[in-house]
Amino acid sequence: MxxxxxxxxEADRKEMADEAQDSAMPxxxxxxxxxxxxxxxxxxxxxxxxxxxxxxxxxxxxEAQDKLQIEALESQLYNNPSDYDAHxxxxxxxxxxxxxxxxxxxxxxxxxxxxxxxAIWQEWARDEASLVVGVxxxxxxxxxxxxxxxxxxxxxxxxxxxxxxxxxDPSVCECSVAGVSKGRNLFERALTAAGLHVTEGNKIWExxxxxxxxxxxxxxxxxxxxxxxxxxxxxxxxxxQLSIPLVDMESTLQVYKAWEAEQGTSQDVExxxxxxxxxxxxxxxxxxxDMYNARVNFEQQISREDLSEAERLQQYLIxxxxxxxxxxxxxxxxxxERAITDFPISTDLWLDYTRYMDKTLKAGDVVKGxxxxxxxxxxxLGELWVRYLLCLERGRSSESEFCSVFDKSLLCTFxxxxxxLDLYLTRVDGLxxxxxxxxxxxxxxxxxxxxxxxxxxxxxxxxxxxxxxxLLRLYAYWARLESKLAKDMVSARGVWESLxxxxxxxxEAWQSYIAxxxxxxxxREARSIYKRCYSKRFPGSGSEEVCxxxxxxxREHGTLEDFDHALQKVMPxxxxxxxxxxxxxxxxxxxxxxxxxxxxxxxxKSGADITDxxxxxxxxxxxxxxxxxxxxxxxxxxxxxxxxxxxGDGKIKIGDGMDQQDTKGSAPDTKSKAYTxxxxxxxxxxxxxANNHHIREFFSDVGGVGExxxxxxxxxxxxxxxAYVDFIDDAHLAxxxxxxxxMLLGKKLSIARSDPRKSRKETTGHSDHAESVGMAPQKSNYxxxxxxxxQVQLTxxxxxxxxxxxxxxxxDANKSRTNEAEDEKPKSNDEFRQMxxxx
Numbered sequence: 001m002x003x004x005x006x007x008x009x010e011a012d013r014k015e016m017a018d019e020a021q022d023s024a025m026p027x028x029x030x031x032x033x034x035x036x037x038x039x040x041x042x043x044x045x046x047x048x049x050x051x052x053x054x055x056x057x058x059x060x061x062x063e064a065q066d067k068l069q070i071e072a073l074e075s076q077l078y079n080n081p082s083d084y085d086a087h088x089x090x091x092x093x094x095x096x097x098x099x100x101x102x103x104x105x106x107x108x109x110x111x112x113x114x115x116x117x118x119a120i121w122q123e124w125a126r127d128e129a130s131l132v133v134g135v136x137x138x139x140x141x142x143x144x145x146x147x148x149x150x151x152x153x154x155x156x157x158x159x160x161x162x163x164x165x166x167x168x169d170p171s172v173c174e175c176s177v178a179g180v181s182k183g184r185n186l187f188e189r190a191l192t193a194a195g196l197h198v199t200e201g202n203k204i205w206e207x208x209x210x211x212x213x214x215x216x217x218x219x220x221x222x223x224x225x226x227x228x229x230x231x232x233x234x235x236x237x238x239x240x241q242l243s244i245p246l247v248d249m250e251s252t253l254q255v256y257k258a259w260e261a262e263q264g265t266s267q268d269v270e271x272x273x274x275x276x277x278x279x280x281x282x283x284x285x286x287x288x289x290d291m292y293n294a295r296v297n298f299e300q301q302i303s304r305e306d307l308s309e310a311e312r313l314q315q316y317l318i319x320x321x322x323x324x325x326x327x328x329x330x331x332x333x334x335x336x337e338r339a340i341t342d343f344p345i346s347t348d349l350w351l352d353y354t355r356y357m358d359k360t361l362k363a364g365d366v367v368k369g370x371x372x373x374x375x376x377x378x379x380x381l382g383e384l385w386v387r388y389l390l391c392l393e394r395g396r397s398s399e400s401e402f403c404s405v406f407d408k409s410l411l412c413t414f415x416x417x418x419x420x421l422d423l424y425l426t427r428v429d430g431l432x433x434x435x436x437x438x439x440x441x442x443x444x445x446x447x448x449x450x451x452x453x454x455x456x457x458x459x460x461x462x463x464x465x466x467x468x469x470x471l472l473r474l475y476a477y478w479a480r481l482e483s484k485l486a487k488d489m490v491s492a493r494g495v496w497e498s499l500x501x502x503x504x505x506x507x508e509a510w511q512s513y514i515a516x517x518x519x520x521x522x523x524r525e526a527r528s529i530y531k532r533c534y535s536k537r538f539p540g541s542g543s544e545e546v547c548x549x550x551x552x553x554x555r556e557h558g559t560l561e562d563f564d565h566a567l568q569k570v571m572p573x574x575x576x577x578x579x580x581x582x583x584x585x586x587x588x589x590x591x592x593x594x595x596x597x598x599x600x601x602x603x604x605k606s607g608a609d610i611t612d613x614x615x616x617x618x619x620x621x622x623x624x625x626x627x628x629x630x631x632x633x634x635x636x637x638x639x640x641x642x643x644x645x646x647x648g649d650g651k652i653k654i655g656d657g658m659d660q661q662d663t664k665g666s667a668p669d670t671k672s673k674a675y676t677x678x679x680x681x682x683x684x685x686x687x688x689x690a691n692n693h694h695i696r697e698f699f700s701d702v703g704g705v706g707e708x709x710x711x712x713x714x715x716x717x718x719x720x721x722x723a724y725v726d727f728i729d730d731a732h733l734a735x736x737x738x739x740x741x742x743m744l745l746g747k748k749l750s751i752a753r754s755d756p757r758k759s760r761k762e763t764t765g766h767s768d769h770a771e772s773v774g775m776a777p778q779k780s781n782y783x784x785x786x787x788x789x790x791q792v793q794l795t796x797x798x799x800x801x802x803x804x805x806x807x808x809x810x811x812d813a814n815k816s817r818t819n820e821a822e823d824e825k826p827k828s829n830d831e832f833r834q835m836x837x838x839x
Contacts, residue, residue: 066093077109084114100131111147115344115376118157121148125160138168149193150369152344153337155200158190162207175218183211196334198246198292198299205241205252209234231263243284245292253285298322310701313343314742320352329360340377347381348743350374354387363394375409382419385409386426393430402430415691417464421474424457432481447486454478458498467503475499476512483520492516493525507542511549523557530566535573543577680754681736683723686710687745695723698744704732724754 073090076083087110094103107124110116116124125144132140145161148154165186166172171179187208195201216230238256242249257274275282298319302312316339323332336353343349354374357367371388378384385405392402406427414420431450457474465471475495482492496513503509510533517526530550537543547570554563683695692708699705706726710719727733733753740751 063097066096069093070097081109081113087114095127100127103127113376115151115373116148118148118152118154118341121145121151121157122160124148125164129164138164142169151373152341153194153197153334154341155194155197155203158194159203159207162186162190162204166211175215180215187211193337194334196244196331197338198295199303201244202241202246202248202252205237205246209237209241212237234259239278239281239284242281243288245288245295247292249285249289249292295319295322308701309343310739310742313339313346313349316343316349317743332356344377347378347384348746350378350381350384351746354384358387358391363391363396365395367391368395368397375405379412380414382409382412382414382416382422385412386422389423389426389430393433399434402427415693416689417461418470421457421461421465421470424453424461425474425477428453428457428477428481432485435485447481450481450485451491454481454495462502467506469508471503472499472506472508472512475509476516479513479516483516489520489522505536505538507538507546510536510546514549514553518553518557526553527558527562531569534569544574547574547577679727679730679733681725681727681733682752682754683725684721684750685747686719686721686723686749687747688719688721690719690723690745694745695725698742698749699725699736699739702727702732702735702739704728704735 070090070093073086073093076086077090080086087106091103091106091110094106107116107120121144125141125148128137128141128144132138142161142165145157145164148157149161166183169179169182172183173179187204190204191201191208194204212230212234216227216234219226219230221227238252238259241252242256246252253274260274260277274285298315301307301315302319304312304315307315316335320332320335320339323335336349336356340346340349340353354371357370361367368391371384371391374384375388388405388409389402392405406423409423410420428450431453435447435450454474454477458478461474462471465474475498479492479495482488482495496509496516499509500513510529514526514529517523517529530546530553534547534550536546538546550566550570551563554566558566686695690710692710695708695710696705704727706728708726709724711722711724712719725736727736737751737753739749741748742751743749
């Protein structure tokens with residue numbers, strides 16, 4: 001099932017947000033939202049009456065048009081709430097009308113579905129700040145900033161948050177004890193989130209120092225103890241900043257020396273030597289400077305404007321690999337946050353990030369928040385929801401929170417039904433473990449929740465996963481819990497019976513049912529199941545297998561009478577199956593004989609065109625060699641036989657029915673499509689879950705993608721991890737090959753240009769015999785499951801070079817020709833069948 005969730009790329013999302021910010025900048029505080037800048041709210045005349053009338057008419061038309069667009073967008077969002085672009089357009093138009101209540105509702109609706117970009121949060125906070133007054137209004141805006149900084153890492157948004165609190169919170173402005181504590185807590189939060197940002201983190205540190213220095217100025221000069229304590233606080237902030245690799249570290253060091261000189265530590269800046277006054281600070285500074293120099297190149301690469309989005313993402317991954325090798329968890333987390341801010345819907349990034357946090361922290365509000373943001377950014381990936389549920393279980397979250405997250409996950413659209421199955425099984429796992437921990441958690445938990453979850457999974461997945469291992473795994477788990485956890489064998493057998501109604505032709509379902517009964521010691525019940533299924537028709541050799549399985553069962557568990565009874569039932573069934581197999585083989589042999597006779601007839605018709613220089617024996621050998629090369633030994637590839645055609649110049653050709661010389665011959669072969677691979681990329685090491693959508697999205701930055709063909713196993717139909725991707729021209733193909741070793745779904749792809757000429761060269765050395773019998777060597781479009789249009793040389797027994805003097809075993813020169821003819825007369829299929837049955 002193809003993914004239907006309509007999501008925009010990260011580049012489009014950022015472009016839309018910037019566009020929204022540019023086209024809908026907040027009005028000044030003294031002007032209401034929706035009034036154009038420079039216009040008078042009172043509507044006083046500033047021009048002639050005619051100009052006023054013209055402007056009025058224009059404004060009226062614009063308002064009417066905006067109203068129609070708003071109504072259309074409301075209808076669109078009602079039908080498809082996940083349309084990101086429609087949300088942005090709707091917010092922009094509502095903001096233009098000045099309807100603040102509707103604007104708030106629009107932004108709230110969008111924030112519940114998507115994380116908002118920092119630019120959108122800044123615009124929202126500024127709009128509210130221009131209209132609200134009083135302490136209560138300021139508290140509302142603080143909550144908006146608080147929500148905004150939790151979506152993505154943004155130093156400018158943190159800076160706006162801090163400045164708003166410093167300028168508008170009365171307790172902070174008055175430097176009260178509560179206000180100072182609130183300000184410091186806010187700065188520490190900002191430093192935890194963005195203080196390690198190599199290129200922008202110094203802005204938070206500088207604002208923190210300014211805040212503390214302002215507090216120092218407000219301390220009474222007579223309070224020497226308080227002043228000394230504040231000086232030491234400022235000094236500690238300097239020391240902490242100088243121990244972190246940040247941009248402009250040298251400038252920070254000079255500012256620190258100047259500040260120490262003011263405090264009387266030294267006479268002037270030049271004479272201030274921190275290595276003597278504070279040796280531990282000097283050592284930490286040198287180490288931080290080395291760390292910064294080691295990261296300068298990485299920072300330059302991820303900030304280059306000439307790189308494509310895919311190349312920048314690859315540079316982030318290289319940078320992350322370096323940070324992983326260093327092993328600082330806080331620095332790794334900050335870099336992950338920076339990466340997802342630039343690439344918010346990169347599934348590979350979110351998978352790596354959540355996997356790392358699960359391994360590092362395992363549980364806690366921080367990890368839970370990361371998983372929540374991951375599922376909001378990439379709701380179409382089932383693995384992220386599974387990890388979210390496991391994170392909630394590690395943190396021992398409430399059952400209501402479990403249910404809420406699980407229900408949200410089922411509303412998403414995944415690419416495969418196996419992802420839904422994993423979600424249901426993960427939910428059941430958590431409920432099962434919750435029962436065992438019910439006493440410890442002091443909560444009431446019963447088995448009914450598990451049964452209801454299994455039933456929901458069966459109702460939804462059974463029609464789509466019929467006769468699959470996934471559905472068998474679901475029902476086997478369900479039956480095992482019914483028998484062992486609920487101690488209800490009646491319900492356990494009912495589960496298996498329900499599966500047999502859905503997938504009764506699946507041998508594994510019967511075998512698993514029997515295995516459960518044997519494991520529990522219910523021999524009589526297992527025997528009754530054998531009696532029900534031994535006569536059923538199963539794919540392949542399944543019918544024979546279940547018969548032999550019953551006999552083994554009776555040998556190990558039954559009495560002699562039970563074994564004799566099983567023999568009486570099984571042996572006629574095995575004979576029936578054996579006869580059926582012989583009939584099938586006979587039909588196949590007859591069909592093959594008919595094909596051979598047909599080919600012989602065609603060759604006899606074309607024999608008149610063979611040159612007279614060739615002897616009849618040589619012509620027979622050549623025709624026999626061509627016939628043998630026309631069929632493959634593998635029964636699964638018989639239908640791909642090579643056509644024999646007659647050209648206009650009197651020569652026999654081996655072709656695919658598509659040669660231009662054959663204008664009156666047979667119709668071209670339409671059973672298999674031939675691909676030239678002239679502008680095609682070959683991809684290997686592809687994740688088995690990857691589909692055409694994933695590959696097309698992977699090459700979205702390259703563009704020019706034509707047809708995508710994922711190679712699949714001819715028996716199971718599953719992906720083999722290989723694919724061909726056609727491009728419209730060589731330029732796009734070269735750009736695609738340049739993405740070699742890039743990551744897709746957690747696996748590093750190998751991308752190379754497909755070159756079918758190699759296989760054509762390999763076939764040119766096998767055309768000598770064709771020329772010897774008067775056949776022009778031709779290219780063949782015959783393809784196997786691997787070649788996909790590549791030229792394959794057909795092979796067979798080499799009979800044309802056999803010595804003519806070679807005689808069959810038992811040859812008697814004195815034997816009459818009549819007896820020889822009678823001995824060598826071939827028997828028909830019916831005669832062979834009668835001989836076999838007599839034996």
